[in-house]
Amino acid sequence: MSGARRESGSRFLFDSFDAAHARIEANERVMQERWTALEFRLGQIDAALERLERRLWLGVYGVTAFLLAQLAEVLIRTAMG
Template sequence: MEPRERPFLCAPGLKIEAQERLVALQFQQLQQQLARVEALIERLEKRLWLTVYGVLGAILAQAFQSFLSVAPG
């Protein structure tokens, strides 16, 4: 049985490996931040639609009220 060959480690190779790990961590952090931003945008969108429907409901209620006051009773 032959002994396993150990890879030769040199300074440039280690530097490249460290840089690759750093880039992977940066991408992971970026993906987490993007997920948080997407969740924030989704909540903001829900609030916006709630506001739009609220304003529309108020306008329709006011129109209905003015229609009732004009209609002969």
């Protein structure tokens, strides 16, 4: 009789369920997703910093070019005048 009952019932009524193991697996999946999201965000921050660095160097070169042009203008005026 118990054999017929096992076949017709839910397996969860008879199989043991390890809640702690399931909770650990769920936490591991959540932590993996968080880690993936963190790596993605850090990649975006790194790319933004590289773009900012390029813009800063462009500004430095621009100011240097302007100052050299002003110096050249002063030298030309003094040489001609």
